[in-house]
Amino acid sequence: MKIGITCYPSVGGSGVIATELGIQMARRGHEVHFISSSVPFRLEHNYDNIYTHRTEVNDYSVFKYPPYDITLSSKISEIIDRYELDVIHMHYAIPHAVCGILARQMSKKKDVGIVTTLHGTDITVLGHDMSLVSAIKFGIDNSDITTSVSSSLTEETYGLIQPESEIETVYNFVDESRFNTGKRDEIKQKLKEKLNIPKNSKVLMHTSNFRKIKNADDIVRTFYETSKEIDCHLVFVGDGPDMYSIRSLVSSLGIEDRVHFAGQQSDVSSYYKLSDAFLLLSAKESFGLAMLEAMYCGAVPVGSTAGGISEVIKHKETGYVVEVGDYKQAAAYLIELLSDDTLYEEMQDKMLKDVKKRFNMDSIVTEYENLYTRLLAGA
Numbered sequence: 001m002k003i004g005i006t007c008y009p010s011v012g013g014s015g016v017i018a019t020e021l022g023i024q025m026a027r028r029g030h031e032v033h034f035i036s037s038s039v040p041f042r043l044e045h046n047y048d049n050i051y052t053h054r055t056e057v058n059d060y061s062v063f064k065y066p067p068y069d070i071t072l073s074s075k076i077s078e079i080i081d082r083y084e085l086d087v088i089h090m091h092y093a094i095p096h097a098v099c100g101i102l103a104r105q106m107s108k109k110k111d112v113g114i115v116t117t118l119h120g121t122d123i124t125v126l127g128h129d130m131s132l133v134s135a136i137k138f139g140i141d142n143s144d145i146t147t148s149v150s151s152s153l154t155e156e157t158y159g160l161i162q163p164e165s166e167i168e169t170v171y172n173f174v175d176e177s178r179f180n181t182g183k184r185d186e187i188k189q190k191l192k193e194k195l196n197i198p199k200n201s202k203v204l205m206h207t208s209n210f211r212k213i214k215n216a217d218d219i220v221r222t223f224y225e226t227s228k229e230i231d232c233h234l235v236f237v238g239d240g241p242d243m244y245s246i247r248s249l250v251s252s253l254g255i256e257d258r259v260h261f262a263g264q265q266s267d268v269s270s271y272y273k274l275s276d277a278f279l280l281l282s283a284k285e286s287f288g289l290a291m292l293e294a295m296y297c298g299a300v301p302v303g304s305t306a307g308g309i310s311e312v313i314k315h316k317e318t319g320y321v322v323e324v325g326d327y328k329q330a331a332a333y334l335i336e337l338l339s340d341d342t343l344y345e346e347m348q349d350k351m352l353k354d355v356k357k358r359f360n361m362d363s364i365v366t367e368y369e370n371l372y373t374r375l376l377a378g379a
């Protein structure tokens with residue numbers, strides 16, 4: 001098959017899934033064309049059957065706003081025709097699904113299939129903006145197949161957008177060759193030395209784009225409460241708009257010596273291996289890809305009840321789930337977990353077995369491949 005993919009190329013769950021999916025499709029022998037504003041950040045190597053096409057948005061003075069959507073649509077239509085694409089997979093309802101629909105109308109090849117995947121903020125944030133609801137609904141209803149990354153996001157989309165067409169839930173997945181428990185102890189010790197964390201201290205971790213919605217201040221508070229009982233350190237990986245206020249909270253609590261800011265990293269896996277527990281206490285979260293990656297690397301999660309997080313964590317079996325904002329309960333669970341080695345090992349073992357079964361890359365990539373095949377067969 002010849003597949004076109006459009007996503008936001010920056011750090012974030014949707015771009016990562018779009019890229020990994022493209023890589024896996026190429027490995028299965030399909031021809032993959034990424035059409036985006038820059039090369040997706042996880043696409044580190046050259047692959048034989050992956051092509052990247054960049055859209056240049058020119059900032060003409062006649063426009064008040066650079067016409068990203070129109071330029072992208074035009075580029076997608078050009079690639080559909082030039083390479084005779086069978087399917088285009090658009091990640092995000094707006095603008096990408098709408099761009100894909102426009103591109104099909106512009107192109108000569110009208111039978112190109114359109115798959116759209118909803119990743120979260122396109123619904124959880126933009127879906128509340130009445131000026132965008134019609135465009136999101138249009139994007140979903142005019143795609144041939146729409147998927148969403150969790151049942152919670154699917155339900156929220158039905159509620160907010162009320163599309164005519166069906167939305168299928170296809171979970172996110174993790175590439176186990178990249179995120180695994182291999183050399184966990186060795187990597188943990190090396191990184192502890194580098195960060196000056198004592199050998200026997202426990203490590204809590206969080207990684208994200210540090211937007212308000214991630215509630216990183218609750219993570220600091222959870223850590224602060226936990227550290228009253230457990231010798232532990234907190235590591236933040238990533239960067240974003242909330243960083244300044246997080247740093248001031250850390251200094252006002254007087255815990256600078258035990259909170260580490262690693263900044264944005266291209267290899268997050270060694271930080272996951274450093275960690276005993278991963279925290280994701282967001283106010284809204286469609287899935288929580290970073291948390292799943294951390295779980296694949298052996299870190300036990302404590303998450304909030306927001307969105308799809310509780311579809312990934314089985315409460316008290318493979319981690320813990322607390323109400324949004326309940327950092328005291330999060331700390332209580334961490335204290336229980338980190339002070340009992342037997343409990344920790346049992347939970348970690350169950351967690352690894354569970355995620356490998358339910359978020360297995362091969363089966364989820366096959367699910368997407370079957371969707372493409374269904375479109376080609378005209379079903």
Ligand code: U5P
Nearest residue numbers: 012013016237238264265268288289290
């Ligand atoms: N990520 C990085 N480096 C960073 C921060 C995040 O690669 O410094 C990646 C995570 O590994 C994950 C994605 O794949 O960004 C965030 O996904 P989500 O948790 O926002 O869904």
